[in-house]
Amino acid sequence: MSRPDIFLGTDSGATTSKTGGIWASNAAPISNHLRQSSTNSQAGTAAVVSGWVQGVIGFLEENKLAWSQVRGVGLAIPGPYKRYGVLDRTANLPASFEGWDFHNDYAAALAQAAGRLIPLVSGNDGNYGGVGEAQRVRGDKKASVLMLAPGSGLGAALIDQNGLPLDGDTLAGMEAGHMPSPLHLLGGIRPFRCGCGRDWGCVEAYTTLSGLPQLLEEKLPKYPDHELARSTKPSKEKVFALRTLAQKGDALASEIFDFQARAMGLHVANLAMALDPEFVVIGGGLMDPESTTPEFRARYLRILKESAWPYLFPAQRDTLKIVPASLGELSQAIGAALVALYSARQSK
Known part of the structure; x- marks a missing residue:
């Protein structure tokens, strides 16, 4: 057999x-x-x-x-x-x-x-992560799916109605983490350094783990008595503590992840104008049920949606569905x- x-x-x-x-x-x-x-x-x-x-x-x-x-x-x-x-x-x-x-x-x-x-x-x-999530989220329906997955960097994909990703003519399609952020809508924050070498404030630097050291540096002066302000630990260790602190209601950590959610929401609106998907799937570690609480995920998605909605076309506000990833890692x-x-x- x-x-x-x-x-x-x-x-x-x-x-x-x-x-x-x-x-x-x-x-x-x-x-x-x-x-x-x-x-x-x-x-x-x-x-x-x-x-x-x-x-x-x-x-x-x-x-x-x-x-x-x-x-x-x-x-x-x-x-x-x-x-x-x-x-x-x-x-x-x-x-x-x-x-x-x-x-x-x-x-x-x-x-x-x-x-x-x-x-x-x-x-x-x-x-490829988008291909996996698209199969789950739309089932048998013919619809395009945008996926954004903040992790070490920002994974991004547009999956067409046939289930395949947009690769682009030079295979650089949907490197959307390295598009510029609308910094004027994010409180006029400075352009962060990005590992790709660009200096215009890549979205990845404001939405992922790779940008957290700079974001912590930017926000920490507002909290001079915070444990991380007093800590002598390396920046990397401080950054890894943020997610746990946010889930305990820490003000500094919550402000940082709220900022990341706003930056991601603006990016969703920007991409929706160009790509017009029916589904947006948010993946990465922030949406992993084993790594974050339901309250943390719900807050992140709420702020993301509230940040995106004013910049969508009216028809998109009725049809665009923003959902957490279901396949995780x-x-x-x-x-x-x-x-x-x-x-x-x-x-x-």
């Missing part, structure tokens, strides 16, 4: 790589448990590829699956790219990775591990697997 076909997805983030998969027959997740490990980017590209392959091997073993069942693999990795499968200078990965042909390296490593060629597709991690790995599946269907 033949074993069912599967498609796998590798999600390579700046710090953590994850492996997931779907059944070919119905595109349902094989497991809600991701295989996770350090991306290990500081050790170089070969170490990263080795980790991806070990993630696949571990996922197969954990779910009692075999290489013979694998019909394709998708790889989600941050852009931008020089060309398909080749990195350009990426904000959250080492500068030495520029020019890395990750697609060919991973394809070769998969072939060696499987003993045969495995079809591989690769693309922007934000785009599964989204990018599952989305990568779905693109591999869709690509296989198109090639037949």
Whole structure:
């Protein structure tokens, strides 16, 4: 008796790589448990590829699956790219990775591990996360879906009515985290530094973990008696404390995340004017039920919506649906697997 076909997805983030998969027959997740490990980017590209392959091997073993069942693999990795499968200078990965042909390296490593060629597709991690979330949020409905996922950086994707992401002519489509923020609507805050090198105040710097050190520096003088103002801990440790403090009602931390929600709301309105989606999915760690409380998530989404609404067209105010992501950390790995599946269907 033949074993069912599967498609796998590798999600390579700046710090953590994850492996997931779907059944070919119905595109349902094989497991809600991701295989996770350090991306290990500081050790170089070969170490990263080795980790991806070990993630696949571990996922197969954990779910009692075999290489013979694998019909394709998708790889989600941050852009931008020089060309398909080749990195350009990426904000959250080492500068030495520029020019890395990750697609060919991973394809070769998969072939060696499987003993045969495995079809591989690769693309922007934000785009692929959007593919996964879009399948969930719209069901059988034909509608476009915008996804924004604040994490280390800002993942962004527009998924068309066929379930595929907008890549753009140079594969830089929907690098929306590096669009400029409307700083005049955010209290005239200064342009923050961004890892991408732009100096115009990238949205990513005001909405994600990467910008929190600068945002904390900006807001902390208002709270001279705050524990973080007195603390001698490194900035990184202070930043990681903010989410917990906000969920306890701390005024400084709440102000910071309220600011991030306003910045994201304005960005949603800006993108809605250009892309006109029916659904906007907000993902990332802030919407993760295992990391934040229902009250925190509800407050963030409320402020986001209130900030976006005045700048939407009247018809959009009646139809646009802003919802939290439902796949959580599964989204990018599952989305990568779905693109591999869709690509296989198109090639037949």
